[in-house]
Amino acid sequence: MLSGVHDRDRDFGEYVDARALVMRRTAYLLCGDWHRAEDLVQTALAKMYAVWPRLVRVESLDAYARKVLVRTAIDESRLAFRRRETAVSAVPDSAFDSADVASRLDVRAALAALPARQRAVVVLRYWDDQSIEETARILGCSTGTVKSQASKGLAALRRLLEPAGEVR
CATH class of the missing domain: 1.10.10.10 (Winged helix-like DNA-binding domain superfamily/Winged helix DNA-binding domain)
Incomplete structure (x- = not known):
């Protein structure tokens, strides 16, 4: 049992290492703020982690991740009461x-x-x-x-x- 948890964590960690930067760039284009983009990616990855064992049956993890990220961004943009902060852009x-x-x-x-x-x-x-x-x-x-x-x-x-x- 414990081995399965470690395999799940390792597999998920490898996926995150490989795709987080691309997800962050896409999230930035969706929201226009690097800090919010990071939050969107973290939220999307948390949602994916919760169902990670079932994702072995998903045809394309990248397509699924994109779908979760876009829906998270749309849901976040609908929250009118959410406090908006404008961050200073990072130095290129x-x-x-x-x-x-x-x-x-x-x-x-x-x-x-x-x-x-x-x-x-x-x-x-x-x-x-x-x-x-x-x-x-x-x-x-x-x-x-x-x-x-x-x-x-x-x-x-x-x-x-x-x-x-x-x-x-």
Whole structure:
């Protein structure tokens, strides 16, 4: 019995070591804050750990983890009473071209301005490179909803990111 617990912990630890960074990046794109992203990942991993022995039957652990993470982010964004804190951004690991940094910040700010479901669709489709069908499965909605939310999300991003004064 004790050996099974150690195997479970070891297997889960190996999975976390291999995937936590990717999950954190995805969570950041969903919420726009590194500290909240870390909280989202921890919550998602805690949910996964609780059912870890049953996950051996799951076809793709990464897809399941993505689904738990996205749903956790959407649930968290719905909690209006939750106190929001804005953290100071961490110092980047390397120097970037200032124009590149400004572009990244603009995209992140624009993503943060999208409603939670649109942001989840855009991140899953265009950052995580998921198919329409996989995105629908992760979010528990129809493929038509994914297409609609992706279209609306991309249109909103275009509006938010177009240079001031430019008219289309």
